[in-house]
Each structure stands twice: as C-alpha cells, then as structure tokens.
Ligand SMILES: Cc1ncc(C[n+]2csc(CCOP(=O)(O)OP(=O)(O)O)c2C)c(N)n1
C-alpha cells in the first residue's frame with residue numbers, strides 16, 4: 308500500500324489500461340504534449356505516442372463523437388473534458404448518441420466509452436467554471452455515472468469503466484485532485500455499482516457523493532463529540548443507483564440527510580428523498596433534509612462563493628436539526 | 634461495365650424505388666409509425682457510391698433517410714421492412730424504426746435522427762480503421778442541410794488534421810425540409826465549403842449512376858490510398874416530401890417536373906434500352922419479379938414476424954450480461 312494523490316491514481320489507471328489493451332486510446336484537449344490540465348495523463352504521450360494519446364481541437368461535441376464512433380468499431384476511448392461546463396457542448400453526442408445507440412440498435416451496437424470530467428466549484432472560478440450537473444447525466448437512461456470520492460475509487464473505477472461495455476461518465480472534482488489515500492500496490496479494480504458505508508453509525512445517515520462525502524465525514528466527526536453517531540454513505544454510483552444500501556442504512560438509523568454541492572431543484576438530493584420515500588418511508592423518525600448550494604450562478608467573490616456552496620458546517624447544522632437538537 | 638452488371642444495377646434501383654413506394658402504402662395503412670423519410674429520386678447516389686465500396690468491410694453510416702443505404706450495404710431487405718413494422722425480427726429489433734436501421738454484421742453503423750451527428754461518428758469509425766492498420770474506410774452519407782451543423786466543421790477539421798480514411802458523401806437535394814438551400818446557406822456549392830479544411834472535394838451529377846460510380850471510385854481510391862478524407866457532392870432531388878406529412882408547398886411544379894425527367898431510373902433505363910441491353914419486355918418482367926419479391930417475401934416476413942415482448946422493454950439499455958468484475962457488487 309502506498310499513499311498517492313487523486314490525480315496520480317487516475318494517471319495510473321490510464322497507464323495500466325493503455326498497457327493492457329492496444330484498443331485503449333485517450334482523447335482530449337491538452338492531454339498529450341501538455342500532460343493534461345490536472346496531470347491525469349502526465350508522461351503518457353511520451354510513453355504511448357500520438358496515435359494513442361490524442362490532443363484534440365477545442366471541439367467537445369465532435370471529438371466526443373469521434374470517440375463514440377471509434378468505440379462502435381471496437382476501440383476503448385477514454386475521453387477527457389476539461390470541465391463539466393464544457394461537457395454541455397458534448398451533450399448531443401453523449402446523450403443523443405452514446406446513451407441511445409445500444410438501445411436503438413436492438414442491442415447490436417455498443418459504445419464502450421469513458422468520459423471523465425471535473426464537476427464542482429474550485430477557487431473563485433465563477434459561474435462558467437463551477438457547474439456540477441451530475442443530475443443531468445444521472446437522469447439519462449443508457450449511461451453509467453460514477454463519482455469517485457478518493458484515489459482508491461478514482462483508479463479502480465476508471466479501470467473498470469474502461470473494461471465495461473457501457474458508456475461511463477466519471478465525475479471528478481477540482482478540489483479533489485490533490486487529495487491523498489492509500490491504494491494497493493498490485494493491480495486492483497473497483498466496481499461501477501454499489502453505494503458504500505464509509506463510516507458506521509446508528510443515529511443518523513449522512514448521504515453524499517463526490518466531494519460532499521468529505522463534508523459528511525467531517526460533520527460526522529463533530530457530531531460524535533456531541534454524542535451523535537452518524538453513518539456516512541457514499542453513493543459512488545449515481546446511475547444505476549444502489550437503493551438497497553440507502554434503505555438498509557435508513558432503516559438502521561431512522562434519520563437521514565443528503566448533501567450535494569449542486570443546486571437543489573430536481574437534483575441528486577431530490578432523487579434520494581424520493582427513493583427513501585418510496586422504499587422505507589415508515590422507517591423515518593424525523594423529517595429529513597437536503598444540504599445543497601444556493602440557487603444562484605456561482606459568484607466570483609470569495610465570501611459570496613463560500614456562502615453559495617455547502618460546507619461541513621452546513622452538513623453538521625443540518626444534522627443537528629434532523630436530530631431535533633436545534 | 635458489362636451488361637449483366639448494368640442490368641443488376643438498374644434492377645437494384647427499381648427495387649429500392651418499389652421498396653420505398655411499398656413502405657408509403659404500409660404507412661398509409663398504419664402498419665408503419667413515426668417519421669418515414671423516403672429516398673425516391675436519389676437512388677443513383679447510394680447505389681453508385683456503395684457499388685464502388687467494399688460493402689461488408691467498409692463502415693457505412695447515414696442520417697434518417699436510411700433504408701436504401703442499409704440495404705445496399707447488405708442489410709437484408711426483409712429485416713429492414715420488419716424494423717419499419719416494429720417487429721422483433723427487424724434490423725434493430727423494433728427498437729429503432731425507420732430512422733435507426735443498424736446492421737453491424739455488414740458494418741452498417743446506423744441511421745441517426747440528429748442532423749449532422751453521423752459526421753463525428755464516421756470520423757471515429759475511420760479512426761478505428763486507421764488505428765487497426767486495416768484498409769477499411771468509413772463512408773458517411775448526409776444531406777446538404779447537415780453541413781450547417783457545427784459537427785460538420787468540427788469533424789472536417791479533425792478528419793483533415795488526423796488524415797482519417799473517411800469519405801463524406803453530400804447528397805445535395807437542394808432542400809432541408811422546406812427551406813431551399815439559397816435561403817439557409819451562404820455557399821450553395823457544398824464541395825467548396827471544405828476548402829477551408831484542406832480536404833479535396835468535387836461536385837457531380839447524382840442522377841446518372843455511371844457518373845456517380847466513376848466519381849466515387851476516384852474518391853474511394855484517394856481515401857483507401859491513405860491520403861486522408863475526401864468530400865464528394867452529388868446534385869440530386871427527392872421526388873417525395875421530406876417525410877410523410879409534407880405537402881411540398883415550398884416547391885413548384887415546374888421544378889419537380891424538370892427533375893422527374895432526370896430521374897435516375899428513367900435515365901438509366903433509357904440508356905440501357907438504347908444500348909440494347911434491355912427491352913421493354915425485360916423491364917416489365919423485372920418489375921413483376923421485384924413486386925412479387927416485395928409482397929411475397931418481404932412484406933409477408935414483416936407481417937408475420939412477432940412483436941417484441943413487453944417483458945423485454947428494459948433489455949438493451951445497458952450491457953445485459955455485464956462482467957461482475959467491473960460492475961460489482963461491491964465487496965464489503
Ligand atoms: C439537430 C437537428 N435539428 C433539426 C432537425 C429536424 N430536421 C430533420 S431533417 C432536417 C433537414 C435536413 O436536411 P438535409 O440535411 O438536406 O437532408 P435531407 O432531408 O434533404 O435528406 C431537419 C431540419 C433534426 N433532425 N436534427
């Protein structure tokens with residue numbers, strides 16, 4: 308076991324998969340000669356050459372389409388989009404093509420692509436670089452959507468995504484690329500389905516995904532000092548969603564909240580609320596809560612930005628409310 | 634070309650015309666639903682180009698006006714008809730319909746509804762061919778209107794920079810639904826539009842099948858020879874409306890009649906008759922055989938095929954037999 312950063316974990320997954328299968332290629336803006344905006348492909352251009360590490364023009368919709376077309380002929384492209392905001396330009400090929408081709412061909416053609424992109428607020432990047440948008444992919448049939456919370460999943464899930472036969476959207480986070488965690492030295496895979504209880508507790512369930520898992524973990528530590536035992540569930544996969552793990556946890560703690568960095572309307576939190584209501588409504592002993600961003604475009608100003616985005620204290624306060632302590 | 638091949642090509646074009654006419658009838662009988670875009674008038678383009686390709690080996694992709702492209706590529710006509718009928722035996726198992734015919738067994742990689750979406754997909758198929766070091770190419774058929782999509786420009790650029798083995802075939806029928814080309818497009822000669830991407834291109838008569846074949850041969854040789862993409866434009870015309878609900882109020886009778894005189898089947902029949910390859914009697918016999926085949930083979934198959942089962946509604950969304958090593962469950 309060695310401790311590595313999130314970006315190194317992604318780089319390692321790329322490297323191992325490129326070495327494993329000559330059909331794996333990587334495409335994106337500045338991923339080759341420049342080594343990648345977040346260093347996720349650093350050094351791979353020199354190692355695998357320009358036919359496999361492909362620097363693309365700034366044409367998100369069409370280079371994603373090129374990746375999809377290549378995947379229909381047996382390739383395994385890993386497509387990087389610099390920011391989820393720019394992925395909006397690729398929604399036609401991702402949602403109208405990749406997500407639909409298996410179905411509308413009656414299962415005869417598949418599109419095993421991986422699209423990786425950071426989604427989330429970083430440091431004062433303002434409204435056009437701070438989108439989250441996980442919900443948009445989560446609501447599309449025909450896609451898999453995963454949100455690795457740390458290096459272990461970042462490497463293991465990317466490797467699984469490359470080998471899986473479905474289009475997989477991997478949503479990372481700008482503030483997680485330097486986050487460290489121990490990972491096995493030998494090759495390993497992490498599954499693309501299944502939520503994970505990352506901290507056991509008995510009084511309340513804090514549900515998060517992507518960066519908000521870390522907010523939940525921090526809040527759980529503070530709650531412990533107040534004598535409240537919080538369980539933390541990382542959704543890991545937004546699509547397909549692991550309803551079973553959510554239900555089991557809520558039936559155990561009888562209280563929950565869900566934390567997301569996105570705006571609330573029609574969001575991941577709203578979906579989790581619906582799932583709990585449908586699957587285990589009578590297990591609830593208290594009104595649940597959503598912790599989420601303010602319903603505003605993300606502002607530039609540091610103080611305003613902080614106010615717009617939930618932090619660990621918001622999760623903590625919200626948990627106290629659910630517990631009836633405030 | 635020898636007389637046998639000429640006769641076969643004429644027969645193919647008549648077959649495609651009759652096939653499309655028959656789908657029109659089936660649509661009126663409500664056996665076929667959704668949108669239905671017919672190819673009548675443009676047959677020489679797909680027939681001529683694909684005659685010069687290595688069908689079954691090369692990749693072919695197009696838009697929603699796709700029945701003829703699929704059949705000429707090698708998709709069994711009865712499976713295409715069954716798809717229009719929404720049957721489980723259809724090319725796409727009844728999940729796609731008229732606009733989404735797929736047959737990967739012959740490398741027909743689909744019909745697509747999103748105008749312009751096949752451009753990048755075709756470039757991707759070509760990238761795969763190049764990557765594998767094979768001599769396959771990708772052939773993308775689209776209309777004139779599609780060239781006003783962003784994907785056209787983005788893809789031409791990438792195909793050129795990466796020297797991809799892809800042939801873009803522009804079927805310029807002068808209209809995008811009801812908008813005539815001059816009203817939507819600054820440069821009406823489509824082949825000129827790829828100059829800015831350094832892609833060689835040319836424009837040809839799309840109504841004369843032998844002209845189409847000759848032009849297509851040069852273009853395909855260029856692409857297969859490792860020289861990068863080629864863009865070929867054929868001037869053509871669709872006789873029918875854009876789709877079933879089109880009253881064609883945007884076109885005038887004189888124009889339509891002019892183009893009817895330049896119908897690819899009329900022109901080729903005339904040519905072969907004059908050359909003594911075919912008599913009127915031969916043509917009558919040919920038409921009769923085609924109609925029998927369509928009725929007794931193709932329509933019968935579509936009519937008698939089973940519907941998809943409702944229990945299978947959620948099949949084909951994701952891989953139905955995923956490998957648990959990649960999917961889970963998560964080991965606790
Ligand atoms: C992205 C997109 N916009 C609009 C439409 C609606 N639409 C369908 S066909 C068509 C015209 C396309 O014309 P052209 O490319 O010349 O092909 P043709 O129908 O003439 O063969 C339009 C606007 C669509 N299918 N996709």
Ligand SMILES: [Mg+2]
Pocket residue numbers: 776777778804805806807808809810
């Ligand atoms: Mg047109």
